[in-house]
Amino acid sequence: MIRIAIIGLGAAARNIHLPAYSKLRGKVRVVAGCDPDEGARASQSAKWGLPEVYEDPRAMIESTKPDVVSICTPPHLHHEQSSMALGYGCHVFCEKPLADDLQEVDDLIAKAEAADRLLVVNSEFPFMNIHASAKKLIGSPRFGRLLFLHASQTFRPTEATEAGWRQEMSRRLGLEFGVHVLDLVRFFFGEDPVRIFAHMPRGSTKARSDVINVISLEFSDGRGASIVLDRLSKGPERYLKMRLDGEFATIETSIGGEVRLEVGLHTRARRPYMRLGLAKGGTAVLQNGDRSTTIAREGINPFADATAVHFANMIEAIQNGGEPPGNARDNRRTLGLVFAAYDSAQSGEALDTDSYLTGAGDSVTNPPGRRQGEA
Ligand SMILES: NC(=O)c1ccc[n+]([C@@H]2O[C@H](COP(=O)([O-])OP(=O)(O)OC[C@H]3O[C@@H](n4cnc5c(N)ncnc54)[C@H](O)[C@@H]3O)[C@@H](O)[C@H]2O)c1
Structure with missing residues (x-):
């Protein structure tokens, strides 16, 4: 025990x-x-x-x-x-x-x-069902190689989300939420980006911290990813949506409960369709043109469920040895990308990431830590 x-x-x-x-x-x-x-x-x-x-x-x-x-x-x-x-x-x-x-x-x-x-x-997002299931399809005949990823958040701050220590942070959105998204980017690509370019405005001259993060990432083989985190939106909240474009299909993941009725017309086939989507804590959907299949759903609290999986891996390592996923040495690489993003935003320059990814005892070629669902 x-x-x-x-x-x-x-x-x-x-x-x-x-x-x-x-x-x-x-x-x-x-x-x-x-x-x-x-x-x-x-x-x-x-x-x-x-x-x-x-x-x-x-x-x-x-x-x-x-x-x-x-x-x-x-x-x-x-x-x-x-x-x-x-x-x-x-x-x-x-x-x-x-x-x-x-x-x-x-x-x-x-x-x-x-x-x-x-x-x-506790970088638990890769352990959510929707992300672990998407990861399993990467490299499979249904999806092929991951070519491009786009992640977005539209978040409506409230008095509760702005209270306490959060309002004191000058580098906030990237450290509070961008860190989860960059962790997922590393998880899905299975490698670290080599270049980063970021724009992280505060929204007004009086604001203390960044409220928009626009981050563009480049991998060594020419693949890329983009991230847009928006805390100025007055529209409906979208906690985290990701689109993963593969060689043969796209996967869309979404965290946050919603009930959605879609009615439309398939333009090529010229036939109408109606879809009722029910998602408690999130969904992952595999798409190919107008065809879509739900590959995973989350329960009402995906954060606690994923933390339980993550912590169970840590217990396993305490009892049987080895380094669990999400260990500090691996997480340092994610955090390095967050700091690289802030430096890029401040300098207005695209930056090579290698000096941010390696610390004492690391080598540039270290692969990111293996995660659940990774071959
Ligand atoms: N992994 C995730 O998905 C996730 C989600 C939310 C928050 N977090 C992280 O969890 C951390 C806490 O966030 P939160 O939302 O719970 O904040 P919070 O303000 O609700 O809770 C922090 C608690 O720490 C207590 N505290 C302050 N000083 C202390 C001290 N010296 N010793 C012991 N307790 C002390 C406060 O009284 C408060 O109860 C942050 O680092 C946040 O980024 C992670």
Whole structure:
């Protein structure tokens, strides 16, 4: 039984980690949680029956001696708290982004390796059904090679999404959400882009952080990808849509519940059609002209479901050895692309990515970490 202690009992713990760990009942047990906020301690303790709650992370770790510390606090605390948990000999499962810069990430990787402990980032999107199923088709006779990928988000900020630590971040959209999308780009292509060009405006001179990310990526063999994240849209929210164009078909994935009735006319065949699409947490659809087949669906909470799969891989590595997918060394490459995007946006230049992808102990030719669904 893996014993987990959670630092930070806010939204990520409540909506993602605690539901994910409850899916792994029998394999893991949450032994304690800590948060300086009394309301968070009381509500999460009551809802999830946490055996113990603490105000202070050190006191929690010293008294409960967990195997894994899950870090669900605001990003500026991740480096300090991951270092501390590794120092106590715990494995660390840290929320994204792992740290504020690549030097801090390298420092954490060195500490984890010296302590012989695992350091894994909760970059759970590749473990969603819709993304794992799409990945399985890449290279198959139905889809062929992946040639181009486009990802987009239209998001309507609300008072709740803008509250607290998020409004303090000057590099926000890329670090908060772009990091998931760039992780998916690396996952689907199975390699890292060699060049990046980004435009990341703030929307107004008074705004503190980026609200639009337009990112263009180039691979060594001429393939490409584009990403548009838009937090100015007043239209319907589209949490994440991706289009993967292959040699023989296209796959469209979408996260976010919707009920859609489509009525239209197939122009070539000149026959009408009607389709009712029901998606709770998301769908992946294989398309060829007017023909489409749903290849995967998500449940109501794809974030918790995917985190459970991701964390189960980490448990397997704790028990049987090996480096799980999404380990810090792999995640560093994704984070490197986020920082390359910000530097490109600031300089107005397209940048080679190699110096952002490699840290101490890495080589330029390191393949991205293997993920579920990858051959
Ligand atoms: N992987 C995902 O899909 C996903 C989704 C949402 C958030 N996140 C990440 O999770 C992290 C937390 O985000 P959130 O939305 O839960 O934020 P939040 O503000 O809702 O929760 C953070 C909690 O940390 C607590 N905290 C602050 N300082 C602390 C300290 N020193 N020790 C212990 N607890 C402390 C706060 O009181 C709060 O309860 C962020 O890094 C965010 O990027 C990841």
